[in-house]
Amino acid sequence: MNHLIVDREPRMLPNWRDxxxxxxxxxxxxxxxxxxxxxxxxxxxxxxxxxxxDVLPHLPAILSGYRTVILADEPSDALTLESLSVGASGCCNxxxxxxxxxxxxxVVANGGLWVGQSLLQxxxxxxxxxLAQRAKPAVDDPLPGLSEREQQVARLVAAGASNKExxxxxxxxxxxxxxxxxxxxxxxxARDRLQLSLRINGVKL
Numbered sequence: 230m231n232h233l234i235v236d237r238e239p240r241m242l243p244n245w246r247d248x249x250x251x252x253x254x255x256x257x258x259x260x261x262x263x264x265x266x267x268x269x270x271x272x273x274x275x276x277x278x279x280x281x282x283d284v285l286p287h288l289p290a291i292l293s294g295y296r297t298v299i300l301a302d303e304p305s306d307a308l309t310l311e312s313l314s315v316g317a318s319g320c321c322n323x324x325x326x327x328x329x330x331x332x333x334x335x336v337v338a339n340g341g342l343w344v345g346q347s348l349l350q351x352x353x354x355x356x357x358x359x360l361a362q363r364a365k366p367a368v369d370d371p372l373p374g375l376s377e378r379e380q381q382v383a384r385l386v387a388a389g390a391s392n393k394e395x396x397x398x399x400x401x402x403x404x405x406x407x408x409x410x411x412x413x414x415x416x417x418x419a420r421d422r423l424q425l426s427l428r429i430n431g432v433k434l
Contacts, residue, residue, distance in 0.1 A: 230338050231269030237276060248330035270337055274300040274323055281311060296337050306348045319343025341421030346391055372429065374416050382409040386422050387429035
């Protein structure tokens with residue numbers, strides 16, 4: 230997976246280097262060579278005071294096959310929704326910890342969307358409320374093939390809990406939660422937490 234960071238100035242930030250050591254950083258005006266046949270993620274930085282419309286036109290056409298993630302100096306749920314509406318696969322903080330950026334890259338590389346914990350909890354909460362208001366017959370078990378512990382983790386994800394909150398609730402290490410999630414995604418075919426949550430709440434994907 231190729232990673233290309235597009236910024237006003239081609240300068241690698243320390244957290245980017247730690248998360249994506251092989252990534253290239255280019256300015257918005259720089260011409261990018263190649264035939265565009267590769268697969269990758271372009272990380273487009275949105276600086277303070279800028280709008281998406283100021284940034285996206287500078288993305289080279291040669292990268293049209295790449296998935297786009299917005300790196301926002303001032304992220305918000307509204308900006309995330311706007312980013313998704315123009316075709317981006319997610320939005321995260323420019324200065325996010327390397328582990329977070331690696332997680333974003335993994336989700337987006339697998340075809341998922343990165344919406345952040347706050348917005349994800351809103352979506353899950355709204356979906357759960359909407360489903361609760363429906364007089365609906367019971368549906369088949371949405372989690373066939375999962376162990377009891379994996380089902381516990383999956384249902385806490387569907388309730389909007391973070392990995393740390395799940396670890397605290399189940400009294401297990403956070404790395405164990407991540408291992409369970411990897412197994413859950415493989416067994417269910419869900420690409421990310423949002424898809425898993427919708428499936429558990431009975432929404433067909």
